[in-house]
Amino acid sequence: MASIIRASKMGYDYVRYTDESETPERINAIRSLDLSVEKGEFIAVLGHNGSGKSTLAKHINALLVPTSGTMWVDGVDTGQEEDLWKVRQKAGMVFQNPDNQIIGSIVDEDVGFGPENLGIPTKDIWERVDSALKKVGMLGFRDRSPNRLSGGQKQRVAIAGVVAMHPECIVLDEPTAMLDPNGRKEVLEVVRELNKTEGVTVILITHYMEEVVFADHIYVMDKGEIVMEGTPREVFSKVDELKSYRLTVPQVTELAHELKRSGVKIPEGILTAEELVQALCPS
Amino acid sequence: MLIELKNVCYTYGTGTVYEVSALNNINMEIGEGEFIGVIGHTGSGKSTLIQHLNGLMRPTSGQILCNGKDIWEAGFDLRSLRTHVGLVFQYPENQLFETDVLKDVMFGPKNQGLSPDECEMRARDALKQSGIPEELYTSSPFELSGGQKRRVAIAGVLAMDPEVLILDEPTAGLDPGGRDELLAQIKHLRDKRGITVILVSHSMEDVAQYATRLIVVHEGRIAYDAPPKKVFSHYLELEKMGLAAPQITYVMHALKEKGLKVDVTAMTVDEAKRSILMSLSMRASGAEA
Numbered sequence: 001m002a003s004i005i006r007a008s009k010m011g012y013d014y015v016r017y018t019d020e021s022e023t024p025e026r027i028n029a030i031r032s033l034d035l036s037v038e039k040g041e042f043i044a045v046l047g048h049n050g051s052g053k054s055t056l057a058k059h060i061n062a063l064l065v066p067t068s069g070t071m072w073v074d075g076v077d078t079g080q081e082e083d084l085w086k087v088r089q090k091a092g093m094v095f096q097n098p099d100n101q102i103i104g105s106i107v108d109e110d111v112g113f114g115p116e117n118l119g120i121p122t123k124d125i126w127e128r129v130d131s132a133l134k135k136v137g138m139l140g141f142r143d144r145s146p147n148r149l150s151g152g153q154k155q156r157v158a159i160a161g162v163v164a165m166h167p168e169c170i171v172l173d174e175p176t177a178m179l180d181p182n183g184r185k186e187v188l189e190v191v192r193e194l195n196k197t198e199g200v201t202v203i204l205i206t207h208y209m210e211e212v213v214f215a216d217h218i219y220v221m222d223k224g225e226i227v228m229e230g231t232p233r234e235v236f237s238k239v240d241e242l243k244s245y246r247l248t249v250p251q252v253t254e255l256a257h258e259l260k261r262s263g264v265k266i267p268e269g270i271l272t273a274e275e276l277v278q279a280l281c282p283s
Numbered sequence: 284m285l286i287e288l289k290n291v292c293y294t295y296g297t298g299t300v301y302e303v304s305a306l307n308n309i310n311m312e313i314g315e316g317e318f319i320g321v322i323g324h325t326g327s328g329k330s331t332l333i334q335h336l337n338g339l340m341r342p343t344s345g346q347i348l349c350n351g352k353d354i355w356e357a358g359f360d361l362r363s364l365r366t367h368v369g370l371v372f373q374y375p376e377n378q379l380f381e382t383d384v385l386k387d388v389m390f391g392p393k394n395q396g397l398s399p400d401e402c403e404m405r406a407r408d409a410l411k412q413s414g415i416p417e418e419l420y421t422s423s424p425f426e427l428s429g430g431q432k433r434r435v436a437i438a439g440v441l442a443m444d445p446e447v448l449i450l451d452e453p454t455a456g457l458d459p460g461g462r463d464e465l466l467a468q469i470k471h472l473r474d475k476r477g478i479t480v481i482l483v484s485h486s487m488e489d490v491a492q493y494a495t496r497l498i499v500v501h502e503g504r505i506a507y508d509a510p511p512k513k514v515f516s517h518y519l520e521l522e523k524m525g526l527a528a529p530q531i532t533y534v535m536h537a538l539k540e541k542g543l544k545v546d547v548t549a550m551t552v553d554e555a556k557r558s559i560l561m562s563l564s565m566r567a568s569g570a571e572a
Contacts, residue, residue: 047458048458048459048460048461049428049429049430049456049457049458049461050428050429051458096456150324150325150326151325152325174456177455177456178373178452178455178456179325179485180323180324180325180485180525180526181324181485181487181525181526181527182324182525182526182527183324183325183525184485207456207457207458207459207462209459210530243460246458246459246460246461247458247459247460248459248460248463250530251488251529251530251531251552252530252531252534254552255531255534255552255555255556255559258552258556259556259559259560262556262560264559264560264563273530273533273534273537274537276534277534277537277538277541280538280541280543280559280563281538281541281542281543283541
């Protein structure tokens with residue numbers, strides 16, 4: 001299978017100028033990172049605040065370009081300025097705060113903004129808007145004003161705006177941090193559905209461990225490097241190592257881990273309530 | 284400080300086509316030293332509610348009493364109320380503005396009219412209690428990590444020495460380590476200084492672990508006002524309100540359904556572990572006998 005996102009020895013320095021010195025200070029946000037994501041995968045990136053997750057995410061649609069090494073999105077080098085729009089079309093991004101990324105005064109105008117900028121004929125734009133809103137379950141709200149929607153609904157509109165650009169992959173940077181439990185569920189369901197039925201590659205950055213138990217692969221970042229990777233079961237069986245990176249495991253996994261430590265015979269790396277119930281009460 | 288709400292109603296856009304009733308006949312009492320969790324879906328009225336507690340919003344009808352005095356009566360010192368009831372908004376780090384951390388935290392007490400020395404003492408004390416290391420006092424607040432910024436912003440409110448601390452989703456966007464540290468710090472403050480804490484949160488796990496009383500706001504009314512265990516026993520109703528129970532609650536209910544005699548009111552990993560271990564050993568001894 002072809003990789004949709006590939007990074008080789010990628011590094012990124014933020015440059016800071018101070019009053020005292022002539023030479024700018026360089027802050028190393030990502031150092032020599034190698035990454036390969038296959039088409040259609042559901043990838044999760046975990047890491048504490050300041051570990052470099054968002055910096056990495058911004059490289060995937062060329063909001064930032066590496067200061068060393070290379071990043072390719074669907075074979076296109078993101079460092080080539082003339083290919084910038086090609087990259088942006090392949091990788092769409094959804095941010096944390098829904099209010100910062102909605103610009104239209106009506107839902108369907110907001111979703112149509114992306115394809116309009118790509119120069120798509122009007123008739124096709126409407127088709128794309130229709131189908132994108134349908135995919136996120138917001139077709140019934142197309143003529144509403146976005147500021148009257150709930151957080152989860154706004155975030156689904158933001159996702160539709162990306163979907164309407166027909167991207168190969170979607171990068172979501174803490175899309176649920178500001179949402180209530182229902183909003184969180186809505187957004188995750190939509191993202192998983194897009195991944196499963198449309199084959200869109202998903203890169204999800206989050207601090208909620210329960211949200212990533214369905215991912216195909218998890219990367220854990222610390223100090224600009226990937227320090228752990230594997231399937232959710234592999235990563236979440238290392239409870240103590242995760243805690244050393246200021247992370248945690250889903251509550252269910254922690255409970256199972258604690259029970260096992262107390263001598264209960266259950267497998268390591270339990271991820272869901274169903275698995276735990278099955279392990280304790282095999283029927 | 285005792286805060287009472289009596290038949291409080293608030294309507295946005297009164298007399299216009301956008302008229303929306305945000306709070307509907309709210310009655311409650313907030314006592315000294317309580318740790319209250321407030322939950323509700325987006326738009327349920329939680330934020331409107333907490334902004335009434337320090338007089339940032341004025342009820343359309345009803346009364347808010349502070350130590351028995353109506354805060355909207357002529358002659359009531361609202362300014363002093365606002366320094367006694369500290370409100371930390373969502374993303375408080377967006378409100379940092381000074382050139383260094385210490386100055387930023389001193390801004391609040393300065394506005395209370397305290398002397399510069401006293402302001403600095405208060406600020407240092409608040410920063411220490413918020414777990415900010417001294418070498419950061421002279422850094423620009425904008426150079427700190429997300430979790431540190433958040434704690435500096437909270438220190439800015441603490442420096443005013445409030446009796447009630449209201450926090451609107453203080454852990455949104457923090458990593459698990461930062462979240463646990465911040466909540467532990469808040470609990471410590473409440474235990475040590477005896478201040479009342481009101482925590483608005485979307486994380487059921489967090490309120491389950493820390494709050495001693497849980498208020499559920501739904502469609503501008505108080506749907507439940509009880510200890511967390513009691514509130515989460517209504518988890519099916521909570522789901523209908525767009526909320527949920529902590530993950531552990533679901534595990535315990537599922538186990539009970541399978542015939543394991545566990546305590547379904549367990550909400551934290553610790554409680555659940557103890558209850559499961561006990562019922563497993565009971566099951567084992569039952570099997571032997």
